[in-house]
Amino acid sequence: MDGVTDWAFRELITELGGVSLCASEFVRVTDRxxxxxxxxxxxxxxxxxxxxxxxxxxxxxxxxxxxxPMARTAELAARMGAAGIDLNFGCPAKTVNRHDGGASLLREPARIERITRAVRAAVPVELAVTVKLRTGWQDSADAPLVARAAEAGGAAWLTMHGRTRMDQYGPPADWGAIGRARAAVAIPMVANGDLNDHGAVERCARASGAAGFMLGRGSMGRPHLFRALRGLEPDGPPELERLLELLRRYCDLMLGAGTPERSAVNRVKQWLCYGSRVEPTLAPMFEAIKRATTLRDVLRGEARLEGPARSAQPRTFFAASRT
Ligand SMILES: Cc1cc2nc3c(=O)[nH]c(=O)nc-3n(C[C@H](O)[C@H](O)[C@H](O)COP(=O)(O)O)c2cc1C
Structure with missing residues (x-):
């Protein structure tokens, strides 16, 4: 997910356990x-x-x-050691769509097929090329159509977000539409959209018949949900201390790799912003730091959040980062 799920996030979330596969943030390919x-x-x-x-x-x-250019970039990525290539035909951002990328391709399934085929042909056969879709541009009745196009291009499996581009992130995800797309193809279908707790994944499994599940914002709202889904721990809202520890380590990893302080703070805000939309218990945390521009601001936010009991504790939000 653009803006949050960078290498540091991936390092933390996969260390927790339960995650079988990650994708990088998107790399924009234009005419070269x-x-x-x-x-x-x-x-x-x-x-x-x-x-x-x-x-x-x-x-x-x-x-x-x-x-x-998509094929040549994929070829280079394969030579550099990519575990697989995932093609994004789901991004609804206006700037991206205006420049012929992401969900705008949903209006032209033949182009989804052509791009997928070109990328498939450019990388070794053992490397999976996968495709991320929405259910259509405007009408979820197109879900089987776009799924078949990606399959015809040679995708190993599909991930479908159960919303059209015009839905943006609005109405609840339509897992039934994912199921109709799944039934139209022979390759595995991974379902995505609003999978924010164990119950949602169970309901989605019934509605979509999907072979796997992709969690976006839920990974920020409940980073331990992947473990819960594997039966490694009970599901539930994250414990504050555990989440703070993750956020601290997120910052430490970024700062340790030379990320400017302002960017690190912005990424923490992004994490809590998107996380709190699907896990309301994070909202006070986001409120407390949403105007922060420095680590010092974040520390103040944390102190406000916790009150005297917490600020008396020796470890504060970025204690590790500051030493
Ligand atoms: C901030 C943000 C960034 C995203 N970036 C990407 C992206 O780079 N590629 C992609 O395929 N989907 C991206 N998405 C969409 C998610 O992968 C996912 O399809 C969507 O959020 C619905 O799933 P969820 O309810 O589990 O979050 C992004 C979503 C958000 C909110």
């Missing part, structure tokens, strides 16, 4: 192949066999509308 240094910036895991330190594969995510 993307150079190695940009791929490495988006996906430093390329230098460690395409895996997180916990050993979970990371697919490089590409977004673009031109088959040739």
């Amino acid at each position: 192949p993307v150079p190695a240094k940009v791929l490495r910036r988006h996906c430093p895991e390329l230098d460690r066999g395409g895996r997180t330190p916990a050993g979970v594969p990371v697919f490089l995510q590409l977004l673009g509308g031109e088959p040739e």
